[in-house]
Amino acid sequence: MSILVIADHNNETILPATLNAVAAAGEIGGDISVLIAGSGCDAAANAAAEIAGVSTVLVADADEYTYGLAENVAPLISGIASNYSHILAPATTYGKNIMPRVAALIDTVQISDIIKVVDVATFQRPIYAGNALATVSSNEAVKIITVRSTAFEPAAASGGTAKIEAVPVTGEAGLSRFEKSELSKSERPELTSAGIVVSGGRGMQDGANFVMLEKVADKLGAAVGASRAAVDAGFVPNDYQVGQTGKVVAPDLYMAVGISGAIQHLAGMKDSKVIVAINKDDEAPIFQVADYGLVADLFDAVPELDKELG
Amino acid sequence: MKILVPVKRVIDYNVKVRVKPDQSGVELANVKMAMNPFDEIAVEQALRIKEAGQADEIILVSVGPTQSQETIRTGLAMGADRGIHIEADQETEPLSVAKCLKAVVDKEQPGLVLCGKQAIDDDSNQTGQMLSALLGWAQATFASGVELAGDNAAIIREVDGGLEHISVKMPAVITVDLRLNEPRYASLPNIMKAKKKPIDQMSAADLGVDTTPRLTTVKVEEPAARQAGIKVGSVSELVDKLKNEAKVI
Numbered sequence: 001m002s003i004l005v006i007a008d009h010n011n012e013t014i015l016p017a018t019l020n021a022v023a024a025a026g027e028i029g030g031d032i033s034v035l036i037a038g039s040g041c042d043a044a045a046n047a048a049a050e051i052a053g054v055s056t057v058l059v060a061d062a063d064e065y066t067y068g069l070a071e072n073v074a075p076l077i078s079g080i081a082s083n084y085s086h087i088l089a090p091a092t093t094y095g096k097n098i099m100p101r102v103a104a105l106i107d108t109v110q111i112s113d114i115i116k117v118v119d120v121a122t123f124q125r126p127i128y129a130g131n132a133l134a135t136v137s138s139n140e141a142v143k144i145i146t147v148r149s150t151a152f153e154p155a156a157a158s159g160g161t162a163k164i165e166a167v168p169v170t171g172e173a174g175l176s177r178f179e180k181s182e183l184s185k186s187e188r189p190e191l192t193s194a195g196i197v198v199s200g201g202r203g204m205q206d207g208a209n210f211v212m213l214e215k216v217a218d219k220l221g222a223a224v225g226a227s228r229a230a231v232d233a234g235f236v237p238n239d240y241q242v243g244q245t246g247k248v249v250a251p252d253l254y255m256a257v258g259i260s261g262a263i264q265h266l267a268g269m270k271d272s273k274v275i276v277a278i279n280k281d282d283e284a285p286i287f288q289v290a291d292y293g294l295v296a297d298l299f300d301a302v303p304e305l306d307k308e309l310g
Numbered sequence: 311m312k313i314l315v316p317v318k319r320v321i322d323y324n325v326k327v328r329v330k331p332d333q334s335g336v337e338l339a340n341v342k343m344a345m346n347p348f349d350e351i352a353v354e355q356a357l358r359i360k361e362a363g364q365a366d367e368i369i370l371v372s373v374g375p376t377q378s379q380e381t382i383r384t385g386l387a388m389g390a391d392r393g394i395h396i397e398a399d400q401e402t403e404p405l406s407v408a409k410c411l412k413a414v415v416d417k418e419q420p421g422l423v424l425c426g427k428q429a430i431d432d433d434s435n436q437t438g439q440m441l442s443a444l445l446g447w448a449q450a451t452f453a454s455g456v457e458l459a460g461d462n463a464a465i466i467r468e469v470d471g472g473l474e475h476i477s478v479k480m481p482a483v484i485t486v487d488l489r490l491n492e493p494r495y496a497s498l499p500n501i502m503k504a505k506k507k508p509i510d511q512m513s514a515a516d517l518g519v520d521t522t523p524r525l526t527t528v529k530v531e532e533p534a535a536r537q538a539g540i541k542v543g544s545v546s547e548l549v550d551k552l553k554n555e556a557k558v559i
């Protein structure tokens with residue numbers, strides 16, 4: 001097997017979900033290469049070369065890859081696809097955007113969001129918001145796969161000594177242009193890789209009340225997340241959304257505060273090790289998945305929790 | 311300009327799905343079906359573009375069993391102009407759906423395709439990107455803002471780190487995210503009107519597309535259920551349990 005992992009990176013550093021995709025590649029077994037498509041991306045390439053288990057880092061360094069636009073990056077990958085038995089990308093918004101375009105360019109079906117490698121051709125993936133798990137097997141010559149990061153322990157970021165090779169660049173497609181990004185700035189850990197996540201829902205009532213949760217999060221070294229309802233209502237930015245169509249998290253501790261526990265929300269957090277729910281409605285469905293449930297008004301319980309944590 | 315909106319018939323998002331005892335799939339018989347929620351958002355966006363005078367016809371396309379026509383009717387009742395039903399099995403793969411859609415695009419020559427970002431049954435998140443590749447068009451996925459201006463569209467995308475603004479050349483494929491708009495309800499007069507709107511019928515084979523799945527489903531199973539937990543009586547009990555029993559803080 002010869003496996004190519006598409007790195008999600010920002011030219012400087014490798015984003016953590018890439019390490020989980022390398023781990024999935026390791027479970028398939030074989031020679032693992034990592035592709036860095038970017039510009040001025042030496043630092044990211046050097047970091048990729050240190051990932052344990054990687055033998056080669058391919059670098060495509062050109063202006064057209066700066067912002068990871070699918071129309072430019074997909075032809076780069078489809079052009080080298082026949083050298084590999086599997087091409088994996090993390091199921092981040094970057095991977096989800098690019099990989100189906102690659103798959104269609106080489107007339108191949110894609111397997112999205114795998115959570116288990118059964119064998120080199122067989123993979124498990126959640127469907128229906130994780131209410132069913134499908135095991136599928138593929139005969140395609142090149143298997144195009146995205147990897148759910150929470151399902152694979154990350155590969156070690158250091159210890160590897162891969163060689164770095166340049167690959168021919170494929171040019172500007174001229175179809176789309178990056179204008180600007182508005183990235184949420186936070187000193188807190190990143191949501192999808194945090195050990196503890198504290199999330200708020202519609203019960204928080206407004207954005208200002210999230211300060212209460214942030215205080216608790218900071219005492220625990222936690223990331224802050226939210227339900228769709230809290231994002232839709234404008235309490236917090238879109239990138240806080242946990243769920244079927246938001247981010248998937250599986251921390252050691254997940255605290256759901258003022259969240260009812262709709263299946264679409266559970267889809268994004270029910271693989272957390274320990275779940276705590278604080279809700280004033282003792283029949284809220286979130287209590288069916290919570291290890292520790294507290295029936296209380298969050299406006300009493302959260303400040304008290306803040307105090308208890310000292 | 312014509313706008314094409316692919317709409318998928320899926321199990322209603324409120325239904326708790328059940329896996330079939332023989333593990334061949336999920337139970338679809340006698341289950342409430344509905345338009346994929348993201349596709350309602352795509353239909354709504356198409357209607358707003360038309361209402362702003364930037365499009366003159368909205369065509370809905372659904373690939374699936376005969377009942378997919380009900381899904382097309384739902385969108386016609388929201389205000390779309392006509393439908394195309396491409397007969398195929400319930401379990402189509404995104405690549406073959408994208409090929410069917412490409413054949414329709416070649417025939418109808420729309421200036422824009424608005425898809426959902428994800429079908430909530432297979433959770434694939436592939437079809438729009440694949441269609442865009444097959445057409446050689448620009449793609450704008452996970453859109454929470456769409457502004458058409460002549461030969462370009464200004465798009466705001468929801469990405470992992472926040473928001474991204476891009477500009478794409480038209481014609482383009484745009485896949486829509488939850489916060490793009492709030493879909494309207496069909497009014498009674500519009501539901502009546504929709505009954506008379508035309509739905510063309512054809513098969514995938516008519517379009518030269520083979521929809522036989524390329525992936526083999528080995529089995530479909532229920533995820534492991536979580537152990538039932540306990541209710542704690544106070545915040546201090548909660549903190550104690552987290553420290554000394556679960557040992558997570």
Ligand SMILES: Cc1cc2nc3c(=O)[nH]c(=O)nc-3n(C[C@H](O)[C@H](O)[C@H](O)COP(=O)(O)OP(=O)(O)OC[C@H]3O[C@@H](n4cnc5c(N)ncnc54)[C@H](O)[C@@H]3O)c2cc1C
Binds near residue numbers: 203230243245246297
């Ligand atoms: C296509 C689609 C995709 C979706 N994707 C997602 C997704 O990715 N993520 C997601 O989260 N949702 C998603 N949803 C939405 C989901 O169905 C629910 O609507 C949403 O999760 C509800 O959010 P909530 O629990 O915050 O709000 P609600 O359901 O309104 O619950 C609020 C809870 O707060 C409690 N509460 C209120 N006041 C207090 C108080 N003072 N103290 C304590 N408790 C209080 C209430 O008892 C209630 O249980 C999706 C829906 C659709 C249709």
Ligand SMILES: Nc1ncnc2c1ncn2[C@@H]1O[C@H](COP(=O)(O)O)[C@@H](O)[C@H]1O
Binds near residue numbers: 317371425427429433
């Ligand atoms: N069978 C289908 N018929 C019509 N449109 C579809 C079909 N399958 C997928 N789509 C469109 O593609 C989007 C993404 O679906 P998917 O790639 O399956 O997650 C949906 O929101 C629809 O807009």
